[in-house]
Amino acid sequence: MILVSLVLFILNNAATSQTSPAITSWVINSTALTGYNCSGCTPAVYGTVAANVQSVYYTSTDAYIKSQGIPSYNVGPWTANPNTPSAQNKTWAITLSPAANTGVKTTTGLGLIGIWSNGVGIFNGMDGYYWDNSTGAIAQGTGTWNRNAYIFEGQSFDACLGHPNQTGTYHNHVIPKCLFASTNTTVHSPIIGYAFDGFPIYGPYAYTNTNGTGAIKRMTPSYAVTTATTRASGPAMSTAVTIGGVASTYYAGTFLEDYIYTAGSGDLDQYNGRFCITPDYPAGTYAYFVTVDGSGTPVYPYVLGPQYYGTVTAGNTGPGGGSNTVPGGATLYVPTAAGINEYNTFPDELTIFPNPVEDNVLQFQISNNSSDLTVMVMDYQGRILINKLYRSLQYQNTIRIPLDYLSTGIYMVSFESNGYKMAKRILVKD
Numbered sequence: 001m002i003l004v005s006l007v008l009f010i011l012n013n014a015a016t017s018q019t020s021p022a023i024t025s026w027v028i029n030s031t032a033l034t035g036y037n038c039s040g041c042t043p044a045v046y047g048t049v050a051a052n053v054q055s056v057y058y059t060s061t062d063a064y065i066k067s068q069g070i071p072s073y074n075v076g077p078w079t080a081n082p083n084t085p086s087a088q089n090k091t092w093a094i095t096l097s098p099a100a101n102t103g104v105k106t107t108t109g110l111g112l113i114g115i116w117s118n119g120v121g122i123f124n125g126m127d128g129y130y131w132d133n134s135t136g137a138i139a140q141g142t143g144t145w146n147r148n149a150y151i152f153e154g155q156s157f158d159a160c161l162g163h164p165n166q167t168g169t170y171h172n173h174v175i176p177k178c179l180f181a182s183t184n185t186t187v188h189s190p191i192i193g194y195a196f197d198g199f200p201i202y203g204p205y206a207y208t209n210t211n212g213t214g215a216i217k218r219m220t221p222s223y224a225v226t227t228a229t230t231r232a233s234g235p236a237m238s239t240a241v242t243i244g245g246v247a248s249t250y251y252a253g254t255f256l257e258d259y260i261y262t263a264g265s266g267d268l269d270q271y272n273g274r275f276c277i278t279p280d281y282p283a284g285t286y287a288y289f290v291t292v293d294g295s296g297t298p299v300y301p302y303v304l305g306p307q308y309y310g311t312v313t314a315g316n317t318g319p320g321g322g323s324n325t326v327p328g329g330a331t332l333y334v335p336t337a338a339g340i341n342e343y344n345t346f347p348d349e350l351t352i353f354p355n356p357v358e359d360n361v362l363q364f365q366i367s368n369n370s371s372d373l374t375v376m377v378m379d380y381q382g383r384i385l386i387n388k389l390y391r392s393l394q395y396q397n398t399i400r401i402p403l404d405y406l407s408t409g410i411y412m413v414s415f416e417s418n419g420y421k422m423a424k425r426i427l428v429k430d
Contacts, residue, residue, distance in 0.1 A: 067119025
């Protein structure tokens with residue numbers, strides 16, 4: 001553990017002399033996008049709150065992320081949830097030199113435990129209720145047996161698997177499926193957020209090996225639901241409850257403590273991460289991964305485990321969390337459009353239509369399908385979100401690519417075939 005901590009300290013301090021991903025990985029609102037848009041609500045809502053991250057400042061030690069906590073993509077409605085999102089006006093501090101906590105680990109408690117790359121909040125797996133064995137009933141707060149939010153609040157999640165709480169904080173307890181191309185299994189998932197200990201959070205897919213080699217695979221947690229039929233000083237597995245008017249039972253998995261960690265049984269450790277090489281950290285970093293099963297359904301521990309791996313930065317958690325002050329002399333980060341220049345060396349006709357993209361489907365026509373064709377969709381910061389290979393003579397001249405999980409904004413589409421290349425901007429609209 002001491003050696004790993006030293007390696008992390010050296011690597012991350014070396015990275016601060018360059019442009020750290022903790023500075024550059026945010027979805028910054030540069031086009032005055034607004035959020036809390038709910039076309040499915042009755043009546044429909046088209047909000048006026050500034051969406052995504054408003055600005056990023058940095059010093060030699062920390063990045064400061066300003067956000068209202070509202071995404072630009074469509075959210076809601078929320079079944080059996082009367083709450084609505086509202087502007088949060090937060091400033092989060094993310095250390096540029098995260099380090100393993102070699103002392104007593106910090107619990108990932110109720111409330112925010114990190115932020116997604118679009119400035120939206122991350123909650124842990126608890127729903128804020130626990131089994132009070134002294135009364136034999138459920139009570140509000142946390143205890144030995146804590147209820148699983150994915151099960152007990154899941155009905156109130158919207159299509160993006162998020163919902164607002166009583167303070168108007170829109171958040172996800174599980175994978176934020178509308179933030180990125182969450183179903184893309186062919187490339188290493190992008191950074192989709194940062195935990196409050198400063199370590200990055202990735203989507204579900206990564207290199208097989210921690211040294212950055214091997215095929216892309218889904219990261220599996222090292223937790224599995226218990227096979228026990230009783231809970232010590234807890235509710236019986238058959239205790240009847242009513243959730244949203246529907247009778248149910250406290251079956252195995254309805255409490256977070258029903259999940260048992262077995263070291264080495266999956267790809268990830270007890271904190272739901274591992275030390276590994278990633279596209280953003282070629283020298284290696286500790287990283288968390290959101291966890292899903294083969295069908296894309298969230299599985300425990302969802303984002304972070306019961307504890308943080310690293311040392312939590314002060315000012316982000318607890319009452320008043322997110323009220324950090326950007327220090328004088330901090331530098332404003334202004335993102336550049338990586339790889340955004342359009343170009344075309346294709347000898348064949350290749351047309352994208354329509355542009356702006358409609359109905360969340362990218363369509364294009366190519367006059368010649370006699371060669372392999374690679375198509376990539378990248379965001380404004382050059383991150384690859386979709387990567388598809390079409391084999392020669394096995395694809396039609398008109399191709400459709402779903403963009404269901406991309407938020408409104410400008411993207412770059414690149415095509416490569418037989419040594420020829422083309423790149424073009426597209427605008428994706430709701």
